[in-house]
Amino acid sequence: MKNKTGIYIHVPFCPRKCAYCDFFSRPLKDKSILDQYAQALQKEIQMYKTVSGPVKIQSVYWGGGTPSLLDTDKVSAIMVQLRRQFVFADDTEITMEFNPESGQRHRLRRFAEAGINRVSLGAQSFFDDDLKLLGRVHNSRLVYRVIENIHAAGIKNFNIDLIFGIPGQTITSWEANLQKAVSSAPSHISAYLLQLEESVPMYKRIEQGEYRLPDDDSAADLYALTRERLNSCNFVQYEISNFARPGKECKHNILYWRAGDYQGFGAGAVSLESSRRLRVVQSAEDYIGALAADKKPDVDILEEMNEAEKAAEALILGLRLCEGIYIDEFNRRFNTNLIHDYAGIIKRYEDENLLHCEKGRLYLDPRAYFISNYILADFLS
Numbered sequence: 531m532k533n534k535t536g537i538y539i540h541v542p543f544c545p546r547k548c549a550y551c552d553f554f555s556r557p558l559k560d561k562s563i564l565d566q567y568a569q570a571l572q573k574e575i576q577m578y579k580t581v582s583g584p585v586k587i588q589s590v591y592w593g594g595g596t597p598s599l600l601d602t603d604k605v606s607a608i609m610v611q612l613r614r615q616f617v618f619a620d621d622t623e624i625t626m627e628f629n630p631e632s633g634q635r636h637r638l639r640r641f642a643e644a645g646i647n648r649v650s651l652g653a654q655s656f657f658d659d660d661l662k663l664l665g666r667v668h669n670s671r672l673v674y675r676v677i678e679n680i681h682a683a684g685i686k687n688f689n690i691d692l693i694f695g696i697p698g699q700t701i702t703s704w705e706a707n708l709q710k711a712v713s714s715a716p717s718h719i720s721a722y723l724l725q726l727e728e729s730v731p732m733y734k735r736i737e738q739g740e741y742r743l744p745d746d747d748s749a750a751d752l753y754a755l756t757r758e759r760l761n762s763c764n765f766v767q768y769e770i771s772n773f774a775r776p777g778k779e780c781k782h783n784i785l786y787w788r789a790g791d792y793q794g795f796g797a798g799a800v801s802l803e804s805s806r807r808l809r810v811v812q813s814a815e816d817y818i819g820a821l822a823a824d825k826k827p828d829v830d831i832l833e834e835m836n837e838a839e840k841a842a843e844a845l846i847l848g849l850r851l852c853e854g855i856y857i858d859e860f861n862r863r864f865n866t867n868l869i870h871d872y873a874g875i876i877k878r879y880e881d882e883n884l885l886h887c888e889k890g891r892l893y894l895d896p897r898a899y900f901i902s903n904y905i906l907a908d909f910l911s
């Protein structure tokens with residue numbers, strides 16, 4: 531745990547699978563598995579060999595899946611276990627992803643008492659047509675109600691997740707979505723373009739011509755509107771898809787984008803340990819079974835990166851951040867010379883005014899954000 535400042539906890543269950551989702555999650559058929567899973571989580575954390583040192587935990591992130599389905603007392607017990615095992619900073623950010631269907635007021639209060647100090651609400655849209663098309667369980671009425679509940683529970687630091695580029699969405703309806711999100715007084719808004727893997731049901735329906743995704747120009751217009759509206763409402767863009775009130779940027783996600791090490795717990799949870807990416811066994815049953823028998827769950831090594839691969843990953847992640855990469859720090863960390871190693875590609879994009887190298891930083895021009903995937907892929911090729 532020497533250098534790990536973040537903890538990720540994965541809960542791979544959802545009331546049902548959304549039509550666009552390719553995350554590691556599955557529909558919850560039997561609710562009794564939730565308590566068994568929570569117990570297994572607690573045991574896995576308890577069995578974890580902590581190397582105490584000067585490094586303190588800066589962020590804990592409960593993701594999924596839908597972690598807010600778990601029993602509040604069980605979450606509370608897991609938080610106690612985490613605090614026994616790890617040293618927390620005074621201001622550790624502790625986020626839980628919430629879906630509207632599990633955001634009742636008393637549950638939010640209990641989660642807050644358990645130490646959850648940041649909520650990320652998977653609203654996705656404030657319009658029922660969009661939600662239906664996405665295959666979400668909730669409707670817009672529930673989104674409004676949960677936002678009221680978040681405020682009533684005294685949780686000031688909360689994010690609203692939105693999706694744009696949904697078939698049928700117009701500039702006007704997306705603008706209304708942004709307006710409704712801002713009016714809900716969150717501290718953070720994430721706005722992601724709908725992108726579909728071939729394996730998801732929505733992809734097939736689009737292939738069959740049932741509905742259409744917006745073309746690139748329309749999607750770029752929606753993205754431009756997002757930046758313009760959120761910036762004008764004092765949400766500062768700090769990453770390609772993320773906007774926050776000053777000081778409310780998500781610490782945990784910044785850890786990912788800075789390619790920092792973190793420890794994952796739970797079935798399918800990924801950890802980053804210097805040059806190795808590890809993943810806990812994905813079967814929830816195997817995970818629960820191993821821990822019930824006082825054994826550690828199986829962990830696979832997904833990737834072993836050499837120094838150059840690790841540097842390349844840190845480069846493309848870091849360029850997602852609006853402030854970009856601090857060149858000297860990067861060179862020291864990876865014992866490299868960033869500007870020399872990527873001289874050709876940096877010059878090409880600098881000439882196009884899509885990339886800047888100034889005052890010790892390498893960063894994308896905002897005009898490059900929407901096409902960043904292509905640019906970042908170029909750095910890897």
Ligand code: SF4
Nearest residue numbers: 544547548551594595
């Ligand atoms: S709630 Fe999130 S994780 Fe669960 S199925 Fe829907 S998109 Fe996937």
